[in-house]
Amino acid sequence: MNNDYLSVHNLQIAFDMGSAGVQEAVRGISFSIPDEQTVALVGESGSGKSVSAMSLLQLLPDNARIHADSEVRWGGQNLLRLRGDAMRRVRGKEIAMVFQDPMSSLNPVQTVGAQIAEVLRIHAGLSMRQAQARVLELMDEVGLPDPRARARAYAHQLSGGQQQRAMIALAIACEPRLLIADEPTTALDVTVQRQIIDLLVRLQQTRRMSMLFISHDLNLVGELAHQVVVMRQGVVREQGSAQAIFKSPQDPYTRALLACRPGLGAQTQHGGQGRRRLPTIEDLLDVQSSPQANPQSNSQSNSQSNSQANSQANSQAKRNPNLEVKGSTVSAGAASLSDPLLQVTGLRKDYVLKAGLFSRTRVGAVQDASFTLHRGRTLGVVGESGSGKTTLGLMLTRLVPHSAGQIRFAGQDLTALTAQGLKPFRRRIQIVFQNPYASLNPRFTVGQILMEPLRIHQIGGSDAEREALALQWLERVGLSAQAFGKYPHEFSGGQRQRIAIARCLTMQPEILVCDECVSALDVSVQATVLNLLLDLQQDFGLTYVFISHDLAVVQHMADDILVMRAGEIVEQGSAQALYANPQHPYTQQLLAAIPRGFDAGRERFAPGVASSP
């Protein structure tokens, strides 16, 4: 193709890890970015997509080693060879970048306007006065309301979406011909993500830029990309036009990525047992043909044990008769509505903020939440950041003191109990946290982690008995006995989440609060953890409170749904009814904001996005 703006040939990048050896991040990838088109680089964590993008502007850390054969052709030059001033002229002026986290990419001690003006003065040689005028135009163009006031604001005075808009204004200030957007919406709420995506697509079309869009989310990419490059472990698995990738994917990995995301509206029938399992990467990829089956694993052996673990969980072959959870006597599907396990009435949480020397303001994190939870069912709690859904989960587990209201659990008001009286109830309501990297003590072995709750609640007569129990639970969540003596850092994210789930299960809880428990995981790993949760519910009749910002995942998991906004429950009802016919405008807005992939993108941006040449 002659009209390529930039083309990458055989890019190989490795990181020198000192004594730990050299780690290959990108193993010879090639792709090109045509003029005025959007190319999406898609992959899970560790696929090398961000590293590849960073290398274009030489923004890699010092220990990165780029192979001598690698080449990035750009206007007759090799970008990887440019040094000093030549590189500086490219950065910001020819090729600009938008980063993932807008809060940390903006300088907190400079006003937003000053930062945008700086790039104009460096590259466009504008005077201070000219630059300021141009800043206001740019801020208006990216849709920041009241640009004059926003230009004088500091980063923390803007919302996340406004920060990202400011970052985009900064990036397009010198009219670059290529915009690199590295996961620009991952840190943002779904409704804000929608706005930013619309903005990027509009700018790309009106300014006739090329765009390199990096993302882990295929559905999102499908809406805006002309070309898609699917990466995995530093290798391009498949590339082609968006049409080809979404309509007839050739590579099994691409097919797996498309299949293992729960899709919106795909589900018709509900009722606990009839829920379909998600296909996992291992189902679609031949494990034998690619030994490094899991992108997360640190080493070959880990990878094998992981895929083995997954297949164990998938086959559901491991059913240990010794393991039982209290709720198992009630069959999961036959939960009767007359048997509420948990009844919450008028639950509130107020945070008191100091507003001055003597004045205090109250912020209601959760306001008058009332709902009922039935045994063996799953309650989905949906909302954006700041909606109070996590606070609600923490109050249910009594990890955060409540301000008012009642939590009746099996006839007992938990809010009236003392710390001592609460102890027997603690084990019956357990919580799985969002980030498996943070929720396991890094200084404990897996064995210590699993045996600690057993000791505290005096389950099992002796330590030997507890060890045997812990090993059984480990096996039940799909990990081998090898894991017992290892430390959490030796496991991948999905494996760690399994350990966290096993820790809860050792206490045989009746209610499991899952607080964004798959949000930090890659798409393929998400599927395996969700499948595990469904299996456990079926086997033990567990009751879930499933908290998530991801409406597609919640729809896949939940029987009933609460929608929260700014601490208030704005809508609740059965999942089926709510997704089919959302009543509250906010719910409708949330549902509309979810990326729906290729077809939806063609409708939305129809005139601009032509099928690729």
Add this chain to the structure above:
Amino acid sequence: MNASRSPGLWVMAWRKLREDRVGMVSMAVVAAFLGLVALAQLGLIASDWQREVATPFAPPHWVGPSTDAVDVQTQSEGAPMLEISDVDPLASHYEAWTKATAQIGEVSIEKSVTRLFGADRIGRDVLAKAIKGAQVSITVGVAAALMATLIGTLLGALAGYFGGVIDDVLEWLYNVFNSVPYVLLIFALAAVFKSGPMAKLFSNGIAPVVIILSVVGWTGIYRLVRAEYMKHRGREYVRAAEAIGVSHVARMFGHILPNVSHVVLVQLSLHAVSFIKAEVILSFLGLGVSMDMVSWGTMLSEAQTELVLGKWWQLVAATGFMACFVTAFALLTDALRDALDPKLR
């Protein structure tokens, strides 16, 4: 069950430390010093440091014997000589005494005119003093650092973990200690512990110095540990521990402490270094160890007057020993910090 065990924190830290050449050399130096301290403590070496084995101010070997040591007797000629027995009332007894003393053997001590590191004012060997001084100084430094770390960690953990009123009270305590100038506080405590009513409680050994230094020095550790605990108490793994019903004490010391232990350990060794220096200052000012002991500080204090006379070797020996040990210890601390840094999340 054939569950494999993974290397724990300390094994991994040791592996990392072994790759650090500077760290290993400084560790060898520190180990050699600690060996000296142990031997001196057991009385195997330098136990006779108080013996006057050389002529006063005997210089080091390589300088050679001093020339100004010989007394020059002057006789004034021409003066009338006086026979002393004419006026001595005891003269008649001399014969008997001479007889009596003839039966007692007499050993004349051969005092050396040079020593390896020279000798001090009364002819004590400077090398032996420096080794004995190392024992006292290092023991004081390490004991005071251990005690200060214990106080700082305990209070810091309480303040950081619980927050609220406990934190307020401990912050006030911290501010009181921090608002008094460092040296003034040492003087005040020295007055109480060494000559006040408390003096009788302690033998005049190193205990008062250890207490003074640790009571003055815990504040920095407290601040750091408090900050670490504040950071960790909100972490999900601590929340998760609460959810499974772990008690406060177990959460503070079973869960959080191993995760901040690298901070505590590095502070411990940093403070050991600074307390060794502080002991030197205290002894130099006369507030340190008692008169019949020797430390690097008392040696420096003596060297001050000797230096005026041109006798520099005691100063060189004391500062040389101290510089070697303190530098090696500080480098070891740096290497430890690198080795213990929890890259493993």
